[in-house]
Amino acid sequence: MVVRYERCSRDGGWTSSTSSVAAFGRPRACGIPESTVRRRIAELVGGGTLMFEVEVDSRLYGRHLDVICRLDVHPAALGDVASALGSHPEVAFAATTTGVTGILAFLELADGAHLHRYLTERIGALPGVQRAETEIVAQWVKRAGPLVALRA
Template identity: 45%
Template sequence: MTRSVTLDALDRRLIHALQLDGRAPLSRIAAVLGAPERTVARRYHRLRSAFVVRVVGLVDGTRAGLLDWFVRIDCAPDAVDALTSALAARDDTSWIAPLAGGSRLVCMVRTPAVAADGGRALFDHLARTPGVRDLEANCVLRPVAGVGGWAGRTSALEAAEQALLRSWAVTEEVDDADPDMDGAAEWTEADARLIGELARDGRAEVRDLAAVTGWSASTVRRRIARLRVTGVLHFEVDVDPALFGSPVEALLWLEVAPGALRTVTGTLSRHPQVAFAAVTTGSASVFAMVQCRDTGALYDYLAHELGALPGIGRTETALVQRRAKRAGALLTPASRPRNARRV
């Protein structure tokens, strides 16, 4: 649980900078922000120690030969907490949210590609879990909004400041990496350990990553750079949208006519309320996470922004009760109810 924190202008600028380059040295970020390095360091460590801000390393599943699924699970009300805790403890889950109403939860699950088993073993096991009444798994075909950060937290830096941070990051990665080497090739157990540590702390020290992988510090730097420049690895800032004035989170399932997909998804990518959206399999071909100031603002978004888009048919909306897990790995084991089941 995060402590009570209010973000000021410097905090927001720092978070935006970290979204642009999660592993940038704080000295470099301080130069862009025009603030003393010690001040920026204190701000970052204050937010990090209060569990308000965390940089996490994430793998692009499509480039690593993996599939992402949004899974909706309908279960008995007394099974929700146990199932949520069990799912949160898994390395292949993220974005876990029990929904308001008490008998449904949604999560993202990462599985091997369809050519392997497409997650069938996990989905079959979930379907047989006591308390689970039904589940629906929709495969992510293409993310269309929110990739690279929710616009609600990436508007604090001026364009010139953003360009400077990006130019430094690209120059460093291209200098250190071999662009001809496929970042997903020759994936090893050491790579898995590296990614596991970065999923917990994207700013982990190189010496700590070297100890975990068994590589030298220079090899760690080159491997991270190679994975980044090939698009396999990117870094995301994990922060509660409520701190940016958007405490109401809603999940949307939109039935969109195939001919309208490009128009609808292109428009969603420009909506500041949309934290993430993707085209998926299933009757509702577009899934979106929306952040709003309050339920009135959510109504306005549905009625005016979405309502103005042609090609959208049936729309289903659900309010998130809480987030049990976001993008990164679970930092500490959640207190599991005594009847928690392993899934």
């Protein structure tokens, strides 16, 4: 597998380069001092270019049911409903969307009874929610973070 990354050139500038994964992440294998790599990573993180995400298997904390939830929300309530969902521990992902429904959410729940309680007690209590459509995920085919295109 080949990856593209930036590396320090002999004149101290940064150039785009390609290397094997075996060498990537091991500064000495690339001929770059570890201190330079640490400094450059800190710069990239500080500038928002490099970010780290951790995905934890929800089954490890008792969430065995993944549910896709689409909410039909009155337009004036979109912001309030989206903010409320952001505070719910059951919501792994939420976004306002265009189309038939106004909000898409991925839920991580313990079981069917938890889904029922969540819909009736939490979603049903939100002003502006007119309808909820749910789909239980049978199997995730792909579940990953955003794909980032490599610079040319």
